[in-house]
Amino acid sequence: MNYIRTGISLFFEYDTPRIVHIQSKKVGVINRFIQFCIIGYVIGYAIIFKKGYQDFDNVQSVVTTKVKGIVMVNTTVHPDIQPIWDVADYIVPPQENNAFFVITNLIVTPNQSIGICPEDSTIHGSNCTVDKDCPAGTSLPVGNGVLTGKCDPDVSRCEIHAWCPVENGTTKAPKPAVLEESKKFTVFIKNNIEFPKYSVKRRNLPDNVSNDYLQSCRYDGGANSRCPIFTLQSIVEGANSGSYGEVAMEDIVSGTGSRYDELSGQGGVIQIRIKWNCNLDLSVDKCLPEYSFRRLDSSTYKISKGYNFRYSRNFKDANGTEFRTLYKAYGIKFVISVSGQARKFAPVPFFTNVGSGLALLSIATIICDIVVLYILKARALYKEKKYLQVVGDDAYKVLD
Numbered sequence: 001m002n003y004i005r006t007g008i009s010l011f012f013e014y015d016t017p018r019i020v021h022i023q024s025k026k027v028g029v030i031n032r033f034i035q036f037c038i039i040g041y042v043i044g045y046a047i048i049f050k051k052g053y054q055d056f057d058n059v060q061s062v063v064t065t066k067v068k069g070i071v072m073v074n075t076t077v078h079p080d081i082q083p084i085w086d087v088a089d090y091i092v093p094p095q096e097n098n099a100f101f102v103i104t105n106l107i108v109t110p111n112q113s114i115g116i117c118p119e120d121s122t123i124h125g126s127n128c129t130v131d132k133d134c135p136a137g138t139s140l141p142v143g144n145g146v147l148t149g150k151c152d153p154d155v156s157r158c159e160i161h162a163w164c165p166v167e168n169g170t171t172k173a174p175k176p177a178v179l180e181e182s183k184k185f186t187v188f189i190k191n192n193i194e195f196p197k198y199s200v201k202r203r204n205l206p207d208n209v210s211n212d213y214l215q216s217c218r219y220d221g222g223a224n225s226r227c228p229i230f231t232l233q234s235i236v237e238g239a240n241s242g243s244y245g246e247v248a249m250e251d252i253v254s255g256t257g258s259r260y261d262e263l264s265g266q267g268g269v270i271q272i273r274i275k276w277n278c279n280l281d282l283s284v285d286k287c288l289p290e291y292s293f294r295r296l297d298s299s300t301y302k303i304s305k306g307y308n309f310r311y312s313r314n315f316k317d318a319n320g321t322e323f324r325t326l327y328k329a330y331g332i333k334f335v336i337s338v339s340g341q342a343r344k345f346a347p348v349p350f351f352t353n354v355g356s357g358l359a360l361l362s363i364a365t366i367i368c369d370i371v372v373l374y375i376l377k378a379r380a381l382y383k384e385k386k387y388l389q390v391v392g393d394d395a396y397k398v399l400d
């Protein structure tokens with residue numbers, strides 16, 4: 001019953017704010033301190049640091065790459081490998097979206113032709129004692145061919161119909177890598193970007209440069225940081241790593257922290273990040289890219305390290321018999337990602353931040369009220385001054 005009475009009386013009440021001017025050093029200091037913090041936050045952090053006076057637009061971008069460089073392979077060490085490797089040989093596939101792959105190491109199985117031969121010994125399930133162990137027409141899960149149904153008695157392995165002889169699974173990737181000199185290859189990264197909201201188009205090379213400049217300049221993160229030509233070694237090891245092998249690790253700046261000789265053996269994945277953060281309130285010429293590099297795969301794994309795949313080159317001999325050379329190619333996949341924002345002054349975010357800052361100032365009043373009404377010694381006095389109970393009907397009667 002009491003609840004209902006209280007509820008009804010609450011319904012017939014009205015609270016209106018009242019200004020109580022308190023002259024107290026303590027409360028005054030607390031109030032000013034909180035106001036100062038809030039104003040500091042709004043002006044210093046929200047408006048200046050977080051650029052709350054500017055509108056923004058995200059970058060839209062397209063990247064193309066061109067790698068150049070030639071390697072000569074020592075054919076006495078690697079007799080099965082062609083002596084000269086140029087860009088058409090080591091970049092596979094020739095074009096990718098926002099990425100390129102460079103072959104750095106190889107296991108070659110030359111002169112394969114279609115025929116019958118024993119399965120490779122490292123393939124699980126290839127060992128046999130009788131023909132029954134090799135059901136005809138099936139293939140082993142990671143096998144190289146289709147089982148003929150016969151067990152080869154000489155090597156005790158199932159016979160397969162395949163490109164023969166099959167790749168030897170026990171062969172390890174050569175060390176040092178066959179194409180380790182690929183560290184000297186250069187890649188031209190051409191990045192065109194646009195901030196559509198502001199109709200601003202930029203690219204990562206100066207407009208007034210010549211072909212000669214492009215052919216000779218190299219990105220170094222310093223004086224030549226506008227040059228869009230990178231050596232693969234500088235991407236992996238850092239911009240100051242030109243003299244490979246002689247550079248102390250602490251001298252290597254902004255690389256991936258890996259060494260090219262380690263990476264080239266088993267392959268890996270490297271990310272090239274291009275950041276465009278532009279303040280369009282300043283000159284558009286100051287809108288420049290920043291590059292950073294990191295290794296995406298881990299070198300610490302024991303099994304399935306790096307990155308490799310197989311491909312073949314087929315040819316016919318004078319009799320018209322088809323042959324192929326099978327390549328197990330290890331290499332570095334470079335993935336390019338572009339991100340960024342352009343910012344420019346705009347009244348709407350500016351006034352929104354100022355408005356929300358002004359609204360935040362009421363926090364100072366709330367905190368001071370708590371101090372005054374519940375913490376200070378004279379809280380009873382302040383409470384009495386702050387709340388004035390007026391019974392409306394009685395007041396009306398008094399007026400009468």
Ligand SMILES: Nc1ncnc2c1ncn2[C@@H]1O[C@H](COP(=O)(O)OP(=O)(O)OP(=O)(O)O)[C@@H](O)[C@H]1O
Nearest residue numbers: 066067068185186187188210211212214215216229
């Ligand atoms: N990876 C690279 N390393 C050094 N210079 C390069 C590289 N890629 C391109 N260049 C040079 O930059 C300039 C502009 O390259 P672009 O691809 O636009 O022109 P191009 O005439 O088709 O080049 P090219 O025929 O030499 O491949 C050319 O002089 C080119 O030789």
